[in-house]
Amino acid sequence: MSTKVLLCGVGGQGTILAAHVLAQTALCCDQNVKVSEIHGMAQRGGAVTTDVAFGEHVESMVCDSGSADIVVSFELIEALRNLPMLKNGGRIISNKEIIKPASVLTGKASMPHNIQEELSKANALLVPAHDIALEVGNAKTSNMVMLGALSALLDFDVSAWEKTVQDFVPPKTIEANIAAFRAGRASIAEKVM
Amino acid sequence: MELLSGNEAIAQGAWEAGATIGAAYPGTPSTETMEAFARKPNVYAEWCTNEKVAVEVALGASAAGARTLVTMKHVGVNVAADPLFTAAYTGVGGGMVVLAADDPGMYSSQNEQDSHYYAQAAHIPMLDPSDSQEALDFTKEAYSLSERFDVPFFIRSTVRISHTRTTVETGERISENDIKGYESDPSKWVMMPAFAKPRRKVQLERIDALRKWADECSFNKRIDGVQALGIICSGAVYQHVLEALPQASILKLGVTWPLPEKTIKEFADKVDALYVIEEASTYLTDAVKALGVKVSKPPYSISLAGELTPGLIKNAFNGLASIDYSNIDGLPARPPALCPGCPHRLVFRELKRLKAIVTGDIGCYTLGALPPLACMDTCVDMGASVSMAHGFELALGTSEHRPVVAVVGDSTFAHSGLSSLISTAYNKGAGTVCILDNRTTAMTGRQGNPFNGKTLQDRPSRELDIEGIISALGIDNVNLVDPNDMMAVRSALKEATSNTDRLDVIIFRSPCVLLSRIKNKPYVVTNCTGCGVCLTLGCPAIGKQAESGLAYIDTELCIGCGQCAQYCRFDAIVQSE
Numbered sequence: 001m002s003t004k005v006l007l008c009g010v011g012g013q014g015t016i017l018a019a020h021v022l023a024q025t026a027l028c029c030d031q032n033v034k035v036s037e038i039h040g041m042a043q044r045g046g047a048v049t050t051d052v053a054f055g056e057h058v059e060s061m062v063c064d065s066g067s068a069d070i071v072v073s074f075e076l077i078e079a080l081r082n083l084p085m086l087k088n089g090g091r092i093i094s095n096k097e098i099i100k101p102a103s104v105l106t107g108k109a110s111m112p113h114n115i116q117e118e119l120s121k122a123n124a125l126l127v128p129a130h131d132i133a134l135e136v137g138n139a140k141t142s143n144m145v146m147l148g149a150l151s152a153l154l155d156f157d158v159s160a161w162e163k164t165v166q167d168f169v170p171p172k173t174i175e176a177n178i179a180a181f182r183a184g185r186a187s188i189a190e191k192v193m
Numbered sequence: 194m195e196l197l198s199g200n201e202a203i204a205q206g207a208w209e210a211g212a213t214i215g216a217a218y219p220g221t222p223s224t225e226t227m228e229a230f231a232r233k234p235n236v237y238a239e240w241c242t243n244e245k246v247a248v249e250v251a252l253g254a255s256a257a258g259a260r261t262l263v264t265m266k267h268v269g270v271n272v273a274a275d276p277l278f279t280a281a282y283t284g285v286g287g288g289m290v291v292l293a294a295d296d297p298g299m300y301s302s303q304n305e306q307d308s309h310y311y312a313q314a315a316h317i318p319m320l321d322p323s324d325s326q327e328a329l330d331f332t333k334e335a336y337s338l339s340e341r342f343d344v345p346f347f348i349r350s351t352v353r354i355s356h357t358r359t360t361v362e363t364g365e366r367i368s369e370n371d372i373k374g375y376e377s378d379p380s381k382w383v384m385m386p387a388f389a390k391p392r393r394k395v396q397l398e399r400i401d402a403l404r405k406w407a408d409e410c411s412f413n414k415r416i417d418g419v420q421a422l423g424i425i426c427s428g429a430v431y432q433h434v435l436e437a438l439p440q441a442s443i444l445k446l447g448v449t450w451p452l453p454e455k456t457i458k459e460f461a462d463k464v465d466a467l468y469v470i471e472e473a474s475t476y477l478t479d480a481v482k483a484l485g486v487k488v489s490k491p492p493y494s495i496s497l498a499g500e501l502t503p504g505l506i507k508n509a510f511n512g513l514a515s516i517d518y519s520n521i522d523g524l525p526a527r528p529p530a531l532c533p534g535c536p537h538r539l540v541f542r543e544l545k546r547l548k549a550i551v552t553g554d555i556g557c558y559t560l561g562a563l564p565p566l567a568c569m570d571t572c573v574d575m576g577a578s579v580s581m582a583h584g585f586e587l588a589l590g591t592s593e594h595r596p597v598v599a600v601v602g603d604s605t606f607a608h609s610g611l612s613s614l615i616s617t618a619y620n621k622g623a624g625t626v627c628i629l630d631n632r633t634t635a636m637t638g639r640q641g642n643p644f645n646g647k648t649l650q651d652r653p654s655r656e657l658d659i660e661g662i663i664s665a666l667g668i669d670n671v672n673l674v675d676p677n678d679m680m681a682v683r684s685a686l687k688e689a690t691s692n693t694d695r696l697d698v699i700i701f702r703s704p705c706v707l708l709s710r711i712k713n714k715p716y717v718v719t720n721c722t723g724c725g726v727c728l729t730l731g732c733p734a735i736g737k738q739a740e741s742g743l744a745y746i747d748t749e750l751c752i753g754c755g756q757c758a759q760y761c762r763f764d765a766i767v768q769s770e
Contacts, residue, residue: 036357
């Protein structure tokens with residue numbers, strides 16, 4: 001059986017890059033890996049998911065309803081949307097940030113009132129990724145904050161994570177991304193210890 | 194070991210096999226294949242205007258002896274079908290491999306057709322890899338098979354093969370295939386009846402040989418499990434079956450046309466009940482049944498609509514009716530939207546204001562169909578906007594009717610909208626055609642096209658002159674308009690549609706915001722009256738405050754295009770200092 005991680009968010013939030021870093025780290029730690037991405041029309045600000053499966057053997061590349069060991073959401077409404085993907089006893093972590101869908105922006109639909117309540121029922125770990133990213137220097141690194149938070153839930157060596165981050169981000173942004181990764185990891189580490 | 198997507202692996206396989214020439218039109222989920230091939234050393238790769246052209250370019254290069262790669266999405270195969278069916282008569286010179294990338298689940302397509310039917314109908318052998326390693330290995334081998342059997346080979350993938358990264362062991366390039374040069378042979382290459390009739394016989398003999406080979410091919414794999422449960426499947430579905438039914442005996446087909454008949458019959462004899470599991474069609478089920486093999490149905494049916502998952506398969510066999518995919522109640526949907534600052538936005542807003550019948554086309558701008566713009570009446574296939582508008586005009590004729598306006602992107606216009614426009618012009622059709630020229634093929638990731646003069650490998654190009662081409666058709670009224678200027682858009686559309694017996698073309702030219710990446714000072718809302726007009730633009734950066742009903746602008750999303758400010762009658766939207 002493989003471990004399945006579902007990364008979800010809104011097109012443009014950097015979920016695919018985060019999924020690539022997770023996958024490469026797993027590969028460096030001698031795991032078999034599959035990453036399934038969705039490209040194209042959905043990326044234009046729509047809801048997006050990327051599935052990462054790793055383990056000694058990996059078969060299907062997709063997460064199903066009730067099959068994800070971990071759901072990592074880069075946005076709060078998407079966390080709720082993907083909650084049914086989580087398996088019994090799975091962990092969900094989510095960025096606290098909310099990006100309102102078009103129907104809410106234009107007043108055609110209202111925000112769900114029960115987001116926090118539903119997520120807390122699922123013992124979700126909420127990460128103020130935007131604030132943390134700003135604090136350590138760059139709002140654009142909130143995907144690395146979320147990745148750092150995820151890393152605290154997995155057994156891979158921190159040096160493997162950081163090496164992959166370095167390999168995947170533009171050279172000029174390595175420092176900011178590593179700082180964001182570390183801050184994200186620290187924010188969750190104390191809660192899951 | 195490295196992680197490669199199926200698309201990258203296919204490109205690697207082609208390169209390792211010594212392919213030197215690639216031709217394609219971009220289309221999700223196939224696009225990255227040709228992009229990856231283009232980055233390899235010692236290859237030539239190009240974007241063509243459409244898939245038919247790409248197949249013909251590759252077939253010409255193959256005739257001259259080169260190993261060639263052609264890639265397209267499933268609906269591209271429809272466009273390319275004409276040369277493909279006859280390429281299965283001529284055969285090849287150098288090996289030729291064609292990727293058909295299907296989209297079950299329709300993540301980025303207008304239908305979920307199954308390309309297997311093309312293999313069967315055109316008599317072109319098809320290989321279905323189930324991960325990136327197989328994508329590489331099958332593609333590489335397909336070149337020598339193509340030359341051995343003198344026919345192009347299809348590689349068929351789906352979203353979950355093309356866009357899934359799995360571990361791959363890459364190899365060396367065999368050797369650059371030495372171009373033998375072309376040897377004239379009209380009996381092979383000139384498909385007029387006198388020559389095609391003997392080639393048809395050659396084709397039939399080839400099919401017999403291919404059937405024999407399919408039974409010997411190591412790409413088909415048997416996994417021995419319990420005798421009670423036998424599954425036939427291929428591609429990504431194989432991975433889902435492994436996970437859903439780990440106890441099953443499985444025959445995984447690597448060759449999906451022609452089918453390995455003996456292998457299938459032998460497998461069927463060894464299991465008590467045989468099931469065929471496939472996505473979005475009954476191609477495989479019907480073909481297995483046609484061999485006289487009894488195919489059982491799982492206790493609960495598997496939907497033909499959409500892609501499969503391990504859970505859907507498990508539930509069909511374990512007696513659960515269906516997976517509960519119900520969302521949490523009351524969760525607002527999040528469909529994709531035109532980007533903040535998209536130059537297409539005002540055109541749709543103004544077409545809605547005009548109450549036009551809008552025939553749409555394939556690209557980002559198809560999103561103009563979604564609320565609040567909600568201004569598109571049809572979208573069928575590449576180039577259809579122009580020809581369907583002509584059909585609307587013919588049917589509505591001289592009756593009092595709303596103006597008919599076609600909207601087509603620059604790349605789609607080059608793909609096939611141009612031939613539609615020639616037809617309308619030739620037949621003296623009326624109406625208005627808007628070319629939404631954002632200087633790129635935006636939806637698939639900003640590829641080059643004839644009208645932006647960018648080529649795949651940054652080779653020298655010609656930037657084709659849209660106005661010049663259209664003028665050459667004899668269309669009198671060709672207007673170039675800045676789509677970011679509300680009044681200009683409004684008056685151009687009004688002028689074009691007011692004259693009902695005339696054919697007008699308006700070129701709305703402004704680069705895609707993802708191309709220019711310009712971010713001006715954001716706009717802010719000052720003394721909002723809450724009239725809500727700015728919200729009708731559907732800009733992701735503009736929202737309405739829940740309590741006050743007043744508008745606000747998200748300054749992080751706003752790129753400062755100023756489109757919304759032109760719609761505010763109260764001058765309440767201003768650029769920040």
